[in-house]
Each structure stands twice: as structure tokens, then as C-alpha cells.
Amino acid sequence: MTAPLNVPRPVLPGVNSIFLAGPFMGLVNSAAGRMPDAVCRPFTVLIEHFEQHGIHVYNAHRREAWGEEVMAPAECTALDQKEIGDADVFVAIPGIPPSPGTHIEMGWASAFGKPIVLLMEEGREEEYGFLVRGLDSVATVEFVYATDIASAVADVDAAIRRAVNRLRACA
Ligand code: 5HM
Numbered sequence: 001m002t003a004p005l006n007v008p009r010p011v012l013p014g015v016n017s018i019f020l021a022g023p024f025m026g027l028v029n030s031a032a033g034r035m036p037d038a039v040c041r042p043f044t045v046l047i048e049h050f051e052q053h054g055i056h057v058y059n060a061h062r063r064e065a066w067g068e069e070v071m072a073p074a075e076c077t078a079l080d081q082k083e084i085g086d087a088d089v090f091v092a093i094p095g096i097p098p099s100p101g102t103h104i105e106m107g108w109a110s111a112f113g114k115p116i117v118l119l120m121e122e123g124r125e126e127e128y129g130f131l132v133r134g135l136d137s138v139a140t141v142e143f144v145y146a147t148d149i150a151s152a153v154a155d156v157d158a159a160i161r162r163a164v165n166r167l168r169a170c171a
Pocket of ligand 1 (some may be wrong): 020021022023024025059060061064069071076077080099101102105129140
């Protein structure tokens with residue numbers, strides 16, 4: 001039987017949910033009490049893109065209103081760990097300077113055996129920690145190097161597909 005022509009092929013086959021991590025408290029402007037729009041943009045662009053394709057996105061920045069409704073440490077830590085466990089894929093911006101919370105989350109995602117995509121600033125690779133640069137030696141990690149994440153969405157999709165396919169091939 002042939003597939004109907006009018007049904008679009010999924011951009012990320014088999015991916016129903018993504019946890020999107022990245023720098024948070026270091027980006028909250030203390031006067032405004034929230035992240036400025038410019039630093040929200042990589043998150044909003046990726047969230048919108050994934051959700052347009054029917055993928056559920058777990059993201060603490062949006063959940064906590066970009067810093068305006070920050071959760072208590074014990075609450076967000078437990079929730080993030082559960083959501084990373086529930087997500088099909090883990091995508092993170094490790095950050096320069098490094099985001100402490102994101103680094104803990106990268107450890108969880110790798111220990112949980114998730115397909116991982118790390119969004120790195122192009123040309124600044126050597127500024128990332130050794131255990132970030134070496135994470136692909138112990139986990140299924142694809143790196144995307146970009147200066148502007150918003151214009152690298154197709155590269156992020158391709159990296160997710162590679163990570164998911166590599167993990168499936170090992171199963
Ligand atoms: O240390 P930093 O704030 O940059 O940590 C960011 C990461 O920790 C995010 O990926 C987010 O998932 C999680 N986080 C959170 O869920 C962090 C904070 C504050 O540190 C928070 N909720 N309130």
C-alpha cells in the first residue's frame with residue numbers, strides 16, 4: 001500500500017518530545033527580573049520550530065516565565081530530572097560562561113542514555129569544559145557549531161536525526 005501524498009513526512013521521525021536546556025539564571029537581568037528578549041530568542045525559535053512539528057517541548061525557561069516565576073530549587077531540580085527521563089531527546093546550550101544547571105542536566109541525560117545534541121558557539125570550541133567536549137566518548141552526542149542558533153535550526157534537526165539513528169542502530 002502506498003502512503004497518501006498529502007501527509008507530510010515528520011521532520012524528526014519517532015521523536016515525540018524534546019527537553020531543551022541552557023543558561024538561565026546567568027541570563028536573568030536583575031533590574032527587569034527576567035531574561036531580555038534577545039537571549040530568549042534561541043529558546044523561543046527552537047521551541048516554536050519543534051512545536052510546529054507536533055513535538056512536545058520541555059523547557060524550564062518558558063515554564064518559569066523567563067525568570068519572572070522561578071521555582072524553588074528542590075522543585076525545579078526534581079521536575080527537570082523527571083522531564084529529561086521522559087523526553088525522547090535532550091538538546092542543550094552548555095553556555096559560555098558555563099551554565100551550572102545545564103551541566104548537571106547533561107550529566108543526567110548522558111547517564112539516562114538519551115540521544116543528545118549540544119549547541120556550541122562556533123570558533124569558541126576550546127572554551128568548553130573537557131567533559132563537555134569529550135561527552136561523545138561516553139554518550140550518543142552530536143555537536144552543532146553555530147554563531148546564531150536561530151539560523152541553524154535545520155542543522156539542529158539533522159543532528160537530532162543523526163543522534164537518534166545512531167542510538168537506534170546500537171539497540
Ligand atoms: O544554572 P542555570 O540557571 O544556568 O541552569 C539552567 C538549567 O537548569 C536549565 O536548563 C533549566 O532546565 C534548569 N533550571 C530550572 O529548571 C535552572 C534554574 C535556575 O538555576 C531554575 N529552573 N530555576
